[in-house]
Every structure is written in structure tokens, then in C-alpha cells.
Amino acid sequence: xxxxxxTGHRNFDNSTELTESLSKILEKLINKGYTDFYSGxxxxxxxxxxxxxxxLRNRYTYIKLHVVLPCPFEEMTKKWxxxxxxx
Numbered sequence: 170x171x172x173x174x175x176t177g178h179r180n181f182d183n184s185t186e187l188t189e190s191l192s193k194i195l196e197k198l199i200n201k202g203y204t205d206f207y208s209g210x211x212x213x214x215x216x217x218x219x220x221x222x223x224x225l226r227n228r229y230t231y232i233k234l235h236v237v238l239p240c241p242f243e244e245m246t247k248k249w250x251x252x253x254x255x256x
Contacts, residue, residue: 172205173198177214191221199229210236 173195195206195218206222208215222234 170205171201171203172207173203174207175215175218176209176211177218179211179213181214188217188221191218192225195221195225199225199232204231205233205235207235207237210238 206218208219208222210216210219219234219236222232226232226234
């Protein structure tokens with residue numbers, strides 16, 4: 170099993186170019202045998218990576234996304250706010 174983990178900033182400019190680049194990179198990694206993807210579940214870059222992996226699962230049904238939460242979900246999301254147009 171080959172795996173990748175994601176972590177990153179919560180606040181960043183989520184552009185179409187960044188999303189497309191991420192998907193292309195992930196697809197190359199999948200074609201090199203990476204099948205398991207781990208994320209910390211934080212709002213921001215982590216979430217963008219999770220969505221990219223889930224979208225790629227439509228083509229690569231054998232890949233898996235694992236969300237490793239550092240605390241109970243209710244605690245983790247207690248102070249989250251969702252700006253319009255984001256996720």
C-alpha cells in the first residue's frame with residue numbers, strides 16, 4: 170500500500186487553477202500506485218484535497234480517503250464558519 174497525507178492552511182485562495190493542478194498531481198500519484206489518502210479534516214486545504222480524492226474515486230474506484238480527526242467531530246467543527254461559495 171502506498172499512501173499520501175494532506176495538511177495545509179485553512180485560509181487560502183481556492184482557485185480553479187489550484188484545484189485542477191491538485192487533481193492532475195493526484196491522478197499521477199494514483200497511476201504510480203498510491204491508493205490511500207489521509208487528511209486531517211480541517212476546513213481549507215485539507216477539505217480541498219478530500220473533495221479532489223472523492224471526485225477521482227469516480228474513475229479510480231479502488232482508492233480510499235481516510236479522514237483522521239484530531240478530536241471528536243463536534244468539537245472540531247464547533248467554530249467553523251462557511252463563507253459563501255466555499256465547499
